[in-house]
Amino acid sequence: MGEEKRYWRDYQKDIPDGPFFYVRSCIRQTFTPGAETMLLKILTGYLGLDVYEDPRHTCCSGIGYHTDVVPLETTMTIIARQLSLMQEDGYENLLVSCVTSFGLYNEVLDIWHHFPEKLEQTRRYLREATGRDFALPKAVIHTSDIVYKHRSRLAGMMKYRMVDRQSGRPLRMVDHVGCHYAKIFPAKGIGGAEFPQVLSGLAAPWGGISVDYSERRHCCGFGFRQYLLKDNRSYSVSHSKVKLESMAPHHPDLILTNCPGCCMFLDRWQYTIAEIEGRTYDDAGRGIPVLSYEELAALLLGENPWDIGLQMHQVQVESLMDKIGIEYDASQKYLGDRGQYIGCPQKPDVLLA
């Protein structure tokens, strides 16, 4: 995937070094809470960035907005409240860890830019509801932008590389960049919408190979209303299937994502497809492990996989860890932070070959 090509270079954005006002991802902290913890550890610990999280901040309402249950005005007011907290805390750079939120923050800022009356209306609503005022952020940055920017620095701190320890073969990675990362505003994403580099650019410095595949730009199937209603889930799983079928011929060792929703669905639907159709997309019948960029970074940095929360994944990641040669204690997989047993999911008939 040509790093030498022109167009992704055109889509470089200025990524400040902080200080950042951080907003969480609802999906990530619900389904893979360890990933959110690890992301903050990478940002503040490994990279030493000033990242502040205000406990009063809320969901951005993105999922509600995209499923037509939250009106736009409400969404704009909720976002205005986050910005108000940011102003109160003395921050100007908004750091967003969720792709849905990232798209929505940019969309709302764009609406306010083109329709100043909507900005005034939002100011009024927020004042009436909370007595607060807010300022527009200087920059809106996605957390994967930061990891991309510091990819080489992180590579220098990594204990492991994306290489098969036995054979020395670089691991093959396929990426899936969340639609709302750059498809709404190509200039806001590294590499733009058609040739995103934000994830594929991580492979080489971390020792692996990024593989381009036909359906790279296809939606993961998350699709908001497509999975919320059971009647529509067929669409959701079908989209994931299109992607997985396009990835499979390349024999990828892992799928890398930057959107908590994509990560979840490309992972969970592999199980669903295996149950319904008996089909898996790797040679061994275990499925292709799906990691988010922060989970991959934390693994390579040598963090305990069970602290990263990899036991929350549907497709088991042990095979990937064994390939890389990552040391882990299998007996700790289902132990909590104080060593207590946290329970173990029922074993499925599929994906555990």
Add this chain to the structure above:
Amino acid sequence: MKDFGFKPVRPNVIDLATVQNRTWTDILRLHPEMRSCISCGACAAVCPNNNELTKMSVRRTIIELRHGLPLTSEWQNCQMCNRCSLVCPKGLNTRSIFFRLNTFEALNDHNQTNAEPTNRK
């Protein structure tokens, strides 16, 4: 195998890379001029069956044959009236296609998957 109440569907796409348009090849052997169809729809407009009394469409059938797709139009309803050929600006003998389609389709077993995929169980 589990039942989740939903299942993946086969994408409903024309895949030109893998298309087998054997019936179209047979038609072209008899009527090479059929290649010059421009899908203007004059045939369909005068067809007594076209989407009025039945779901037959001459225009659609020709494109589907060309792409090697399952025939979704009720072409069997052709009454052989020849109005389609009369009005074709390219002078194509469309009636002849429908006259022979039964034979071609039977030979090529073309229509065996004549079902639109559905997203619901």
Add this chain to the structure above:
Amino acid sequence: MNSNHNDTIIIGTGIAGLTAAAELSARGRKVLMLEKNDSTGGHVGQWSVCFPFGISGRELAESILPQSNANVSIRTRSTASAISTLPDGSLSVSCTDGTAHSARTVLLASGYGMFDARLKEELGYGIYPGVLTSEDIERQWQKGERPLAGHSNPRFAIVHCVGSRDLKCNIRHCSKVCCMVGVKMATEIRQRYPDSQVTNYYMDLRMFDNGYEELYHDAQLNYNVQFVRGRISEVAPTNDGRLYIRAEDTLLGKPLRDKVDALVLMIGMSAHEPLHVDGEPMNRSINGFVGTASPVQINLTATPGLFVAGAAKGPMNITEVLADARAAAAETDKYLSR
């Protein structure tokens, strides 16, 4: 300033400039031609085959103006940068190399630029080696190269309207000739690669001039070129190094996919940045190309003595350019006779 006795300066040595130069020299006028490139012939000079003439663009350009002509002198690598009116009413053309040339009249025959296909990112030009523009293919063929040599049964997809009728690229106009070029190229490919498959993806086909519709019919009937009404809107690599394309067959209302070895983009014509005349940018017409003085004065600009011919005014095919350049030459001659 060079002293000279030229009657007219022609900016551009494409087929418009060459035709006007041939006409004016036949009428005894002294002509200086300014060409920004190393050689004459313009865009057409690089085409391998011109429809409906069946000869190469180079042959066509050379047949217009014989090599040695006592009345015509040609300066290559001379890029005109501005035009100004002198006190005696004649015009001076300044070039970027610091030279200036004057004459009583100037004929702008500077043609057009080719659309930069990289702007249509979804088509992957400049990213995937199999994606070529119409200009690339014509040049390769002109040079005797054979792209995709060694492929058996190569599949080609030809995309019409790349950089034409595209508000996203701020281009409203239709480039007129690309429909014909796309179909001509399809038949040309079928002749050069007899085992090939060619599919043209069009929004609508505008086969407006003499012979065009016949060309289209011939392409379907005798060359088995497939036509799909729809626009390719995504190109991605396949795992065997080919190109995966997505479009919709809009006549069926069904999504369509293909895997092809080469994707040929019919790139449109773009207007050059307007020259400055007496310190002001020249008037532009609705399509951004050079504007003329009135609906009747189709070769005169708003500046007396400054004429315009050919595709500098907007997309034209070869036949139209030849006629327009002759008209411009006649107008120039009339002006000089006053």
